Amino acid sequence: MVIAIGFEGSANKLGIGIVKDGEVLSNCRRTYITPPGEGFLPKETAIHHRQNxxxxxxxxxxxxxxxxxxxxxxxxxxGPGMxxxxxxxxxxxxxxxQIWNKPLLGVNHCIGHIEMGRLITGAKNPIVLYVSGGNTQVIAYSKKRYRIFGETIDIAxxxxxxxxxxxxxxxNDPSPGYNIEQLAKKGEKYALLPYCVKGMDVSFSGILxxxxERIESLLKDGYTEADLCYSLxxxxxxxxxxxxxRALAHCEATEVLIVGGVGCNERLQAMMHQMCVERDAKLFATDERFCIDNGVMIAHAGAEMFNSGTRMKWEDCFITQRYRTDEVETTWRED
Amino acid sequence: MTEESLLTINIEIPFPSNRTAELAYHVLRVDAEPKKTIQKEVTHKEHLLIVKFQGSSSKQLRVAVNSVFENIILINETLDAFGDSISETYTHFT
Structure with missing residues (x-):
């Protein structure tokens, strides 16, 4: 039996959670919310986390x-994160x-999302779409690693x-993505936007x-803000x-799992579900409690690592802004 | 860069006990300075936490010192809130 506590604060969410053998005992979170028109910056976000x-x-x-x-x-x-x-x-x-004399483990944030998604949904070996404010990756598991099949080549x-x-x-309250999703429901007129898939990779900066550049003229041409949210x-x-x-077809997989903050968008889930139905695959997704950054996912992924014998040298308990998903050996997966 | 052009700041922070000074030392020693041009050396002696900064830019030094102070304050607040009984040793350094 393993009881693990997890600390998460790589972006504007501060989360601490406790799990006991995959059972969520607590999942507490605070979000740093900025005024409309403003994003969150590292310094102010760190102050928010320190205060809470x-x-x-x-x-x-x-x-x-x-x-x-x-x-x-x-x-x-x-890592990765700010x-x-x-x-x-x-x-x-x-x-x-040190106060409690407990071992310390640093967890890869992306691995946290994947393992939390698998735990909550029961997905066994899914193609993972990890979509959030900082990451966009299509991931498949093979030989002790989560391999990145495709990802964004610029912004998430x-x-x-x-x-x-x-x-x-x-x-930005509760989150900009949620408000776009709500407004998009009222959109009717589709504005043609650039579609940027490059092989298995995607690009979003050009669309932004x-x-x-065209927001003024699009609004003048009769598109509403709702139409533009919908089109985007x-x-x-x-x-x-x-x-x-494409990853699903290539790997001949039968499961798709969506994780990360954007993963709780119901329109994305619906579109993915339609594709899964056409391919006889099963879609797994979670709600905002576990999709959006949280401490439990770090606790759970850490517990899996700990259980399979992973220990960390104290010298290695630093943080790193860049830490790719495929750098971690998944010692806890036997398949 | 010649040795003369380096600026040095030494700070000594007294902690309530030798153990808490040692604990803070272990918390701070693992983080490398984000700027390679600043050298930071953390040690502890009895109840003192000792941090030595070296670099050529006074602005960067100030940022580094401020950041360490912020972190020490956070460690102290954590000790105040959760340090009722602090383990005398840490046995998981491996």
Missing amino acids: VLQVLREAIDKSGVKVSDIDVVCYTK GAPLATVAIVARTVA VGNCLDRFARIIKLS TYME QETVFAMLVETTE
Whole structure:
């Protein structure tokens, strides 16, 4: 039996969660929300995490009902992500690991998402579409690694959506992506946007620039903001479904799992579901509690690592802004 | 760059106990300075945490010192909130 606590703070979400053998005991989170038209920057995000981390930690421990002496391993996000927020949260993880005399494990953020998705949905060996504000990857498992089949060659899909929300001054509360999704439901008229699939890779920065440059004229031409949200979603999600479908066909897989913050978008899930039905595959997705960055995913992935014998040297418990999914050997997977 | 042009800042922070100073040392020693032009050396002696900074740019030095102070404050707040009984040794360095 393993009880693990996980600390996550690689972007604007601060999350701490506790799991016991895959059972979620607590999952506490605070989000740093910026005013409409503004994104979150590393320094201010780190200050937000510093101001909230101890309160969230107290909450996570109290809600879980476990005694700290029963915790087996302290896990934190080692990367990838923004340096200052990552470092802030890692400081607290290193401090409490020593106070409680518990082993410390640095977890790859992407691996956290994948393992959390597999745990919650029960997907066995899915093609993973990992879509968030910082990452866009199509992933398949093979021989002890999560291999990246395709990815964005510039900005992440969530970054494209977030920045479009800033252009039209949508609220960042609860998240820009959620507000785009709601507004898109009222959209009817499709505006033709660039469609940028390059083999297995995708590109979003050109679509964003296209929007930035033409927003005034598109609005004058009779497109509403809702129409543009709708058009943007349809275009970028179609690109993601296309690349995921190709990976699915190539690997002859039967499961698709969507993880990451953009993964709770129901329109993306619906489009992916349609593709899965046509290919006799099964779609797995989760809701915002586990899709959006959280501490539990770090705790769970860390517990899997710990269980399979992974230990980390103290010298290695730093943070790193760049940390690719395929750098991690998945010691816990036997297939 | 000649040795003369290097600026040095030494700080000594007293902690409530030798153990907490040692704990803070282990927390801080693993993070490398983001700027390669700044050298940071962390040590501890009895109840003192000692940090030595070296670099040629005073602006970069100030940023590095501020960042260490911020981190020490966070460590202290964590100790205040969760350090009722601090393990006397840490047995998982491997």
